[in-house]
Amino acid sequence: MTDFHETRFPLDVSLNGRGGPERRTDVVALGSNRETRNARWAHSRRRYEAGYGVKSLAQLAAVIEFFEERRGRLFGFRWRDRADCSSARLGGAPSPLDQALGHGDGARAQFALLKTYGGSFAPYSRVIVKPVAETVRVAIDGVEKTRGVDFDVEATTGVVSFALSCAPASAAAVTAGFLFDVPVRFDTDYLEIDVSSFEAGAIPKIPIIEIIP
Known part of the structure; x- marks a missing residue:
C-alpha cells in the first residue's frame, strides 16, 4: 500500500473507541412470506468511531495532528481494535x-x-x-x-x-x-470540532473505516 503510513492511531484514543465488523446482505421477501438472502460482500469491513475515545483536549489535539498528517482520507494507517487484536x-x-x-x-x-x-x-x-x-x-x-x-x-x-x-x-x-492492527483510513475529509461544546461533554465525530487489501 503506497498510500499507507505504517503508524498507529493514538492508542489511548482507539482503545476507548467504538465499532466493529459490518457486512452487506440483500434480503428479499417473497410472496409466500419466505425470504432469500444473498451476501454482497465476501469479507466483512470494520467501521469505528474514534470520537468516543477522546476524553481530553490533549487527546483531541493529538487526533487533529494525526488527521492533518494523513491528509484526511488520503493516507491509511493502523488502528488497534481492543475487542479483536x-x-x-x-x-x-x-x-x-x-x-x-x-x-x-x-x-x-x-x-x-x-x-x-x-x-x-x-x-x-x-x-x-x-x-x-x-x-x-x-x-x-x-x-x-x-x-x-x-x-x-x-x-x-x-x-x-x-x-x-x-x-x-x-x-x-x-x-x-x-x-x-486493522488497516484503516479516516472516513471524512472534515473534522467538525466545537471546543466549547467538547469541554461541556460533547463528543466530536471521527469516523474510521477499514481498508480492504
Missing part, C-alpha cells in the same frame, strides 16, 4: 498454536497469516495484513520455530516466509499466533 480467543496472549495457516507440501515457503472465526457451520477466515511483527509465533506440527532463524514475517503484508531449509514437509500443519 489477538489470534487467541478472548484477546489472550498469542500462542503458536492459535490459528491454522495451512499445510506444507515440501516446497511452499510462504503462508499468509489468518484468523478463523467459528468452526461448526461456516467458519470465516480473515486475512491479517498488519501483524505486530515481534509478537508473531509460528509452529510446524506443534513445534514452535524461531523467528529470524527458521522464519520471518513481513509486518506490512502479514506473510510468513520460511527459510528454504525449514519449508514445512508435505501435510505438515502450519499454525501461528500474533497480535495485529
Whole structure:
C-alpha cells in the first residue's frame, strides 16, 4: 500500500473507541412470506468511531495532528481494535498454536497469516495484513520455530516466509499466533470540532473505516 503510513492511531484514543465488523446482505421477501438472502460482500469491513475515545483536549489535539498528517482520507494507517487484536480467543496472549495457516507440501515457503472465526457451520477466515511483527509465533506440527532463524514475517503484508531449509514437509500443519492492527483510513475529509461544546461533554465525530487489501 503506497498510500499507507505504517503508524498507529493514538492508542489511548482507539482503545476507548467504538465499532466493529459490518457486512452487506440483500434480503428479499417473497410472496409466500419466505425470504432469500444473498451476501454482497465476501469479507466483512470494520467501521469505528474514534470520537468516543477522546476524553481530553490533549487527546483531541493529538487526533487533529494525526488527521492533518494523513491528509484526511488520503493516507491509511493502523488502528488497534481492543475487542479483536489477538489470534487467541478472548484477546489472550498469542500462542503458536492459535490459528491454522495451512499445510506444507515440501516446497511452499510462504503462508499468509489468518484468523478463523467459528468452526461448526461456516467458519470465516480473515486475512491479517498488519501483524505486530515481534509478537508473531509460528509452529510446524506443534513445534514452535524461531523467528529470524527458521522464519520471518513481513509486518506490512502479514506473510510468513520460511527459510528454504525449514519449508514445512508435505501435510505438515502450519499454525501461528500474533497480535495485529486493522488497516484503516479516516472516513471524512472534515473534522467538525466545537471546543466549547467538547469541554461541556460533547463528543466530536471521527469516523474510521477499514481498508480492504
